[in-house]
Amino acid sequence: MNRNAVAVIGGCGHVGLPLAAVNAASGRQTYIYDVNEQAIAQIERGEAPFLERGLEELLPEIVGNGTLRLSSHPRVLAEARFVVLVVGTPVDRYLNPDVDALFDALSPCVPHLRDGQTLVLRSTVYPGLSRKIQDYLDGRGLDVDVAFCPERVAQGYAIEEIRELPQIISAFGPRGLEAAREFFEPLAPEVVVLEPLEAELAKLFTNAYRYIEFATVNQFYMIAQEHGADYHRIQQAIQHGYPRLRHLPGPGLAAGPCLLKDTMQLAAFYNHQFSLGHAALWINEGLPDFIVGKLKQRHDLSQRTVGILGLAFKAENDDKRDSLSYKLRKLLRLEARRTLCHDPYVRDPEILPLDKVIEESDILVIATPHREYRERAFPADKEIVDMWNCLSPRSESAPQ
Numbered sequence: 001m002n003r004n005a006v007a008v009i010g011g012c013g014h015v016g017l018p019l020a021a022v023n024a025a026s027g028r029q030t031y032i033y034d035v036n037e038q039a040i041a042q043i044e045r046g047e048a049p050f051l052e053r054g055l056e057e058l059l060p061e062i063v064g065n066g067t068l069r070l071s072s073h074p075r076v077l078a079e080a081r082f083v084v085l086v087v088g089t090p091v092d093r094y095l096n097p098d099v100d101a102l103f104d105a106l107s108p109c110v111p112h113l114r115d116g117q118t119l120v121l122r123s124t125v126y127p128g129l130s131r132k133i134q135d136y137l138d139g140r141g142l143d144v145d146v147a148f149c150p151e152r153v154a155q156g157y158a159i160e161e162i163r164e165l166p167q168i169i170s171a172f173g174p175r176g177l178e179a180a181r182e183f184f185e186p187l188a189p190e191v192v193v194l195e196p197l198e199a200e201l202a203k204l205f206t207n208a209y210r211y212i213e214f215a216t217v218n219q220f221y222m223i224a225q226e227h228g229a230d231y232h233r234i235q236q237a238i239q240h241g242y243p244r245l246r247h248l249p250g251p252g253l254a255a256g257p258c259l260l261k262d263t264m265q266l267a268a269f270y271n272h273q274f275s276l277g278h279a280a281l282w283i284n285e286g287l288p289d290f291i292v293g294k295l296k297q298r299h300d301l302s303q304r305t306v307g308i309l310g311l312a313f314k315a316e317n318d319d320k321r322d323s324l325s326y327k328l329r330k331l332l333r334l335e336a337r338r339t340l341c342h343d344p345y346v347r348d349p350e351i352l353p354l355d356k357v358i359e360e361s362d363i364l365v366i367a368t369p370h371r372e373y374r375e376r377a378f379p380a381d382k383e384i385v386d387m388w389n390c391l392s393p394r395s396e397s398a399p400q
């Protein structure tokens with residue numbers, strides 16, 4: 001075992017790959033074990049399988065010089081002192097955490113783990129799961145320390161933020177904690193120590209807070225719209241020279257693979273009594289319905305073509321996982337004569353060229369505030385729904 005080497009289980013994913021790349025770029029021998037052979041082949045060619053700032057530049061060098069090696073077999077785990085587990089941790093269709101996912105991923109790895117290793121849990125987990133994983137490994141006679149060290153970076157900015165944000169670390173004993181410190185100190189500017197349960201909750205609180213924050217402004221937006229007031233003018237006014245509201249986000253579709261799921265993990269942990277979290281879900285998931293409802297008040301949609309601009313869940317990203325643009329599309333398909341869509345980054349067979357979508361649509365809904373839309377001069381005869389206010393100073397067509 002190499003005392004400094006790292007292996008990342010799920011290392012081809014959105015969280016695993018940037019971490020593996022930053023490790024390899026710091027000079028540490030890094031291995032990726034992943035079941036996605038297509039992604040492995042792509043990364044081995046030095047190509048990033050998804051958009052992540054700075055990744056495309058790092059990969060050719062670290063793959064080329066062998067600092068980053070990839071495998072679809074877990075035997076590579078035996079080489080590493082630090083094993084990072086970062087596979088997805090979904091909620092099921094009833095919004096309950098699927099706690100089996102981590103054990104399913106871990107069990108074929110167990111024969112390749114070695115005494116003295118540290119298993120860094122990087123997936124977001126249901127509180128208490130780190131303890132269960134430590135017990136699971138102890139029960140198999142392995143002398144492996146589990147350290148829960150959550151990822152808190154913004155997707156698309158991971159390469160920078162891993163190096164810029166303080167890293168929360170936790171473990172079940174001083175040896176595991178020391179190893180977690182040793183793992184992260186060369187990468188992050190600072191480590192912050194918590195107990196494992198505290199660290200698990202810290203991650204869920206971070207995402208749930210963000211989700212609730214978006215819901216707050218989304219509800220303000222809906223209240224203003226409902227009463228014919230321009231929400232964006234109100235937000236500008238209340239933020240102007242007023243430090244306590246400086247960080248208020250703008251309204252917009254709040255989705256993606258983490259915020260809702262983590263809010264629901266917290267709700268499940270709190271016996272489904274997390275009323276703020278559930279209210280945030282109703283509001284955020286209800287925004288597409290609100291938009292379609294307002295359009296229906298103004299138009300006979302059965303006679304209109306609606307263009308959806310943006311399918312990714314966030315700007316300048318190609319990730320469509322759990323994007324509310326798809327819910328919007330589903331709703332519009334029930335109402336509109338035709339629904340067209342465009343995204344500059346997402347791969348989707350139904351995407352059409354932007355010019356065609358603009359030309360053939362009566363109404364355009366900016367679902368994702370990609371730069372291409374912000375910089376575009378749209379024809380004056382198109383109605384544009386711009387909940388993000390990304391076309392400002394041109395303001396959204398006022399509800400009638």
Ligand SMILES: NC(=O)c1ccc[n+]([C@@H]2O[C@H](COP(=O)([O-])OP(=O)(O)OC[C@H]3O[C@@H](n4cnc5c(N)ncnc54)[C@H](O)[C@@H]3O)[C@@H](O)[C@H]2O)c1
Binds near residue numbers: 122
């Ligand atoms: N996406 C984010 O911005 C973000 C941020 C913080 C935390 N997280 C958390 O990180 C975790 C991973 O999220 P992600 O967005 O990277 O997911 P992802 O789907 O992009 O990546 C998961 C990777 O794991 C691989 N994988 C799946 N099962 C495997 C198995 N049994 N063995 C080996 N590899 C396997 C997949 O092929 C994939 O490459 C989740 O718990 C998520 O909540 C995500």
